[in-house]
Amino acid sequence: MSRFLDTLVASARRNSGAGARGLTTGEPDSPVRRTWAEVHDVARRMAGGLRDEVRPGDAVAVLAADPALIAPAVQGAWLSGASVTMLHQPTPRTDLAHWAEDTLRVLRMIGARLVLLGPPFDGLSGLLAENSIEHRALSELDGPPAGTAEVGEDATALLQLTSGSTADPKAVRITHGNLHSNMLGMVSAAELDAERDVAVSWLPLFHDMGMVGCLTVPMAIGMEAVKVTPADFIARPLLWPELISRHGGTVTAAPNFAYAIVGRRLARADDGEFDLSTLRFTLNGAEPIDPAAARAFTEAGARFGLNPNCMVCAFGMAESTLAVSFAPLGRGIEVDTVEADALEQRREAVPTGQETERARRFALLGRPLPGLEVGVVDDAGTELGEREVGRLRIRGDAVTPGYLTVQGPLATKDADGWLDTGDEGYLVGGQVVICGRRKDVIIMGGRNIYPVDIERAACEVDGVRAGNAAAVRLEAGTRRERFAVVLESRVAGEPEAEKELGREVAARVVDAVGVRPSAVIVLKPGGLPKTPSGKLRRAATAALVPGE
Structure with a gap:
């Protein structure tokens, strides 16, 4: 067998x-x-x-x-x-x-x-x-x-x-x-x-x-x-820490949005309500990682004995069976802060010690797991060096041999066994960093703007549901490229409140990435189109923008 x-x-x-x-x-x-x-x-x-x-x-x-x-x-x-x-x-x-x-x-x-x-x-x-x-x-x-x-x-x-x-x-x-x-x-x-x-x-x-x-x-x-x-x-989101407490959980995993939800609730919980001291491996993956939200979870959990260094940021995809890389154990959330202009204009991740509004912060996702390789290449397939941003590709025994599609089987690898992940990113000290999905990158004035930067800025505004904002490309290829922000808020349906929230979000986005959204669309909670596993459906979200 x-x-x-x-x-x-x-x-x-x-x-x-x-x-x-x-x-x-x-x-x-x-x-x-x-x-x-x-x-x-x-x-x-x-x-x-x-x-x-x-x-x-x-x-x-x-x-x-x-x-x-x-x-x-x-x-x-x-x-x-x-x-x-x-x-x-x-x-x-x-x-x-x-x-x-x-x-x-x-x-x-x-x-x-x-x-x-x-x-x-x-x-x-x-x-x-x-x-x-x-x-x-x-x-x-x-x-x-x-x-x-x-x-x-x-x-x-x-x-x-x-x-x-x-x-x-x-x-x-x-x-x-x-x-x-x-x-x-x-x-x-x-x-x-x-x-x-x-x-x-x-x-x-x-x-x-x-x-x-x-x-x-x-x-x-x-x-x-x-x-x-x-x-x-x-x-009942707090069932999760409750079960960890009851069963002495040592290992758990979830997307970033779940840590954001539970972190807010832990901050309001009574002292002694949970015991999270047994957790040693808390994996954060499956979607872009917001270091601030992840840290808010570990800080809120510290009151219940959570080790702040138990968070393990990860990169994974079904095409690699599941996992591609895990951050080093016991070091917690490590962040690479880079210059926005160099990233957007020259496609280089130049480190900066300044925590400015325009700096870009990415979670370090660790080295490839045993049996896997990760490489970065440009659009011509030329291998790039450390901190050069390009197409991430993977190779190894865990990588799928192909897809099944409605048109029939589809191979996934090139002649050398590499699979293109569809992500843009870079390597630093052997660790993987992901900037965003290539198909979602917004190109304006020769700059590559990643939706996650816009979305994090929007979610910093009071009234926007945490983790429920989406930046979507509009009119790519036919007019000057634009983007809209579509978000969830409890003020949806109140015209004046929606308008004020839209102004605040637009201003915060301008501060963060230097460009203004063409529209800010406010939806009721649960209104953002998502896949059954909770990931954003960007094409369906873009269709919600009037005129698109």
Whole structure:
């Protein structure tokens, strides 16, 4: 069997009986803990239930919310030799007709042999039946315990849908070899100890950080894990530190926006309400990192015993299975402050000791994980030196061999094995720094202006919801390029208050980047278009600007 499956099965066999490590789900109302051996037993029975329907190489899709069902289901699919695709889940705000159309497109794209349904999505069985898509209820998936299929390192383990995989879906093909390599790299870089560490997570399992980092890795190495759902977190953000306190969590991960939300709430919490002293590895990734918001979280958490140096800024992407680089452990948030003019006009990251309004501050994201390389090249493909800004590319055993698209398979690497990440950035002291996505850069007067700088400035204005401002390009290529700021605020719908907020945001943006937005659009909370994993949909956001 593959090295990944061999590791997973060996871990399950090791974790039975007294002192065995396992998975806790159902918090906070009905917590249930099963050892990894017990999860594996359920997975073997699920694999037995799949025996007559799934063959090695088939694609199995999963649509469920309960981690207690998902964990053995994905393992059962792997034991059967199938690949797993976690489908994006509809939310209360989702247009179900559009979601159904997009999901059916995804299922056709991956050639899904079977869809496994669990609560609260059981009611969608009729839709699948109408479209002749085979499906089974997870609760009914049971059979004689099955063995482990023989699969090679190049066999597909995961088809990870990329953010925004809707009208034009794309799935990253992650092989068993990719998974094993990235798992080993993360275990080494994070110094994970399966016998002592406890992972606590609410991240969605249809996102790579939730599925790979917070479920697959703990399950494969036999590390204790506590898993709740994104809905649990949204309903009560302080459930996250509560679970860390209750279970002695040592490892957790989230995007920057979640740390901003919880940091504000921790600042208002009563003394002694939480115990965060056990946390040693708090990963911040999946979206641009705002050093100020990250520090606000660690400072608010210090009152509850949080080590201020536990924050680990990271760079990752589904195309590398999950992780590309982790900042050094125990050093906290390290920032590179550079001259704005040199960055925007000469594409050089020139360090400056002056904390001026025009300086640019980027989080250092660490060195590449073992088994991975990161390089920086210009548009002609020429390798650039330290602090020269260009296209980031990655190479290594964890990097996907390709995508599945509606047009068919698509290769990801060049002849030398490099994958273009789509990011602009640079290297300093071997550490990765990301300036922004190439396709989102706003070019005005020969200057490269990164949306994150505009967005951080906008979020500094009172009344703007933290982490909910977007800078979007307008009219690129047909008129002089412009940009607008679209943000969320509770003053939306109050014309005079909106106008005043717009003036304040425009002034703050001018101070920060030296150019004025052509418009400031104020939306109600929840109004910004986002992907199911919480990332901004820039094209849809730009469409909200009048005249565009």
